[in-house]
Amino acid sequence: MLIFRSEIRGTRVVEIDELVARGARGPAGRPVLFLRDAGEAEVALHSPVFDRGRLARSFGGNGILFSDGAHWKERRRIIQPAFPPREPDFHLQDVTWAVPGLVSRFAAAAESDESVGVVEETVRFTTRVLYRGVFGQDLPSDHDRVGVILDFFDSIGGVLSSTIFPRLRLDGRTMAEVRRAAEAMEEEVNRLVEVRRNSDFTSDRVDALGEIVEALDAKDDVRGIHDEVRSLLVAGAETTSNTLGFLLLMLAGHPEVGDRLHEEIVAAPDGDSPFMDAVIFETLRLFPPVWFQTREALESIEIGETPLEKDDLVFVATALIHRDPAIWEEPDAFRPERFLPGPDGPWRPPHRYAFFPFGGGRHLCIGRHLAMHELQRSIRALAGRFRFEIESDVEVAAELGVVLKPARDVRVRVFERGGDRP
Numbered sequence: 195m196l197i198f199r200s201e202i203r204g205t206r207v208v209e210i211d212e213l214v215a216r217g218a219r220g221p222a223g224r225p226v227l228f229l230r231d232a233g234e235a236e237v238a239l240h241s242p243v244f245d246r247g248r249l250a251r252s253f254g255g256n257g258i259l260f261s262d263g264a265h266w267k268e269r270r271r272i273i274q275p276a277f278p279p280r281e282p283d284f285h286l287q288d289v290t291w292a293v294p295g296l297v298s299r300f301a302a303a304a305e306s307d308e309s310v311g312v313v314e315e316t317v318r319f320t321t322r323v324l325y326r327g328v329f330g331q332d333l334p335s336d337h338d339r340v341g342v343i344l345d346f347f348d349s350i351g352g353v354l355s356s357t358i359f360p361r362l363r364l365d366g367r368t369m370a371e372v373r374r375a376a377e378a379m380e381e382e383v384n385r386l387v388e389v390r391r392n393s394d395f396t397s398d399r400v401d402a403l404g405e406i407v408e409a410l411d412a413k414d415d416v417r418g419i420h421d422e423v424r425s426l427l428v429a430g431a432e433t434t435s436n437t438l439g440f441l442l443l444m445l446a447g448h449p450e451v452g453d454r455l456h457e458e459i460v461a462a463p464d465g466d467s468p469f470m471d472a473v474i475f476e477t478l479r480l481f482p483p484v485w486f487q488t489r490e491a492l493e494s495i496e497i498g499e500t501p502l503e504k505d506d507l508v509f510v511a512t513a514l515i516h517r518d519p520a521i522w523e524e525p526d527a528f529r530p531e532r533f534l535p536g537p538d539g540p541w542r543p544p545h546r547y548a549f550f551p552f553g554g555g556r557h558l559c560i561g562r563h564l565a566m567h568e569l570q571r572s573i574r575a576l577a578g579r580f581r582f583e584i585e586s587d588v589e590v591a592a593e594l595g596v597v598l599k600p601a602r603d604v605r606v607r608v609f610e611r612g613g614d615r616p
């Protein structure tokens with residue numbers, strides 16, 4: 195499958211630097227401006243002069259993740275009740291339901307001395323949470339949807355990359371793979387929607403797919419339903435899994451951090467875990483799953499010193515801003531301590547857009563509370579019980595598509611720590 199593979203040197207995702215240095219081009223051939231300054235990011239994410247643009251829609255469909263304007267507003271209005279902003283714990287029960295399945299797979303690996311596929315297992319977990327909490331249906335803990343979903347993610351990542359980064363070309367064989375992945379995904383989305391339509395899933399809570407099906411069936415908008423399911427899958431399954439995956443790799447490479455995390459979890463199994471949150475934030479800083487956000491100028495505008503014409507594309511380069519040496523001391527070091535509360539209270543970013551893994555402005559991530567619960571609960575369970583080592587014969591690598599993720603073949607070995615469990 196066509197996807198950019200990148201060596202990770204220390205924490206540095208080498209290919210990001212190379213892609214940025216070579217530059218990117220929009221569909222009309224005009225150069226894309228990378229925004230690497232927190233102030234410029236704020237302008238692009240908040241100004242009405244920018245919207246998500248046609249490029250994103252052409253490969254991702256017109257669902258909530260890629261649309262804008264009146265269409266996006268209508269879809270957000272339909273989906274928002276399934277993510278009530280004043281109830282951050284709304285999906286907590288879906289997460290606690292799925293965690294034991296994740297743990298049992300790691301425990302089985304530890305016992306049998308097998309390694310686990312980082313991407314495969316983390317996506318298996320986040321897919322179960324998503325299907326239950328957002329699509330209103332259950333999947334078993336050893337479900338087989340992972341391959342279809344990952345192939346689909348890789349294929350849209352490949353199409354996007356080949357459009358904007360001139361170094362890549364899609365050959366006939368790859369296009370056939372992209373088509374096959376899209377067909378398999380179409381089948382899965384059809385199945386998912388049919389199950390939800392005919393479901394006797396009894397829950398006192400609304401789920402996003404239930405809301406979507408009700409609103410769009412009334413308009414006979416089957417395509418709209420598909421766009422939303424694909425949007426929610428891309429937004430909700432791969433992002434959190436990638437953070438969890440990179441975090442496990444960081445723990446494997448920094449055993450002292452794993453030990454400190456384990457101590458904190460065992461000492462206060464149900465209490466606050468400031469160090470755990472710091473480890474999550476540091477992972478999101480170094481490896482933001484949404485490593486750039488595309489925006490298109492709706493009219494001419496100047497940003498920084500650069501004049502843009504209508505239809506020009508900018509990439510809000512989260513991955514670069516998160517390592518800006520003017521903001522971050524030793525930007526490439528994995529140092530969770532930088533996020534710990536200080537004598538003056540909780541950690542505060544020097545600029546609202548110095549650290550923004552969940553985006554900002556009107557498109558601020560709708561699933562951020564769900565994501566944080568998934569990360570906190572899974573890490574508490576995994577790091578409280580196991581330690582990890584990277585499988586020695588596999589190079590630690592990343593892949594770059596719509597999202598930044600650990601390479602699919604990266605595996606870790608899992609060891610029971612023994613002693614008390616949280």
Ligand code: HEM
Nearest residue numbers: 258259429430433434437484551552553557559560561565
């Ligand atoms: C670590 C995990 C996650 C990260 C880093 C993340 C990051 C982001 C970012 C940066 C955006 C803004 C995109 C833009 O401005 O174009 C976004 C939007 C979105 N996210 Fe997340 N996300 C995560 C998890 C989730 C989860 C679990 C869901 C649940 C379904 C979700 C659903 C969405 C949706 C629907 C949008 C579009 C919101 C809109 O435009 O109205 N995300 N996310």
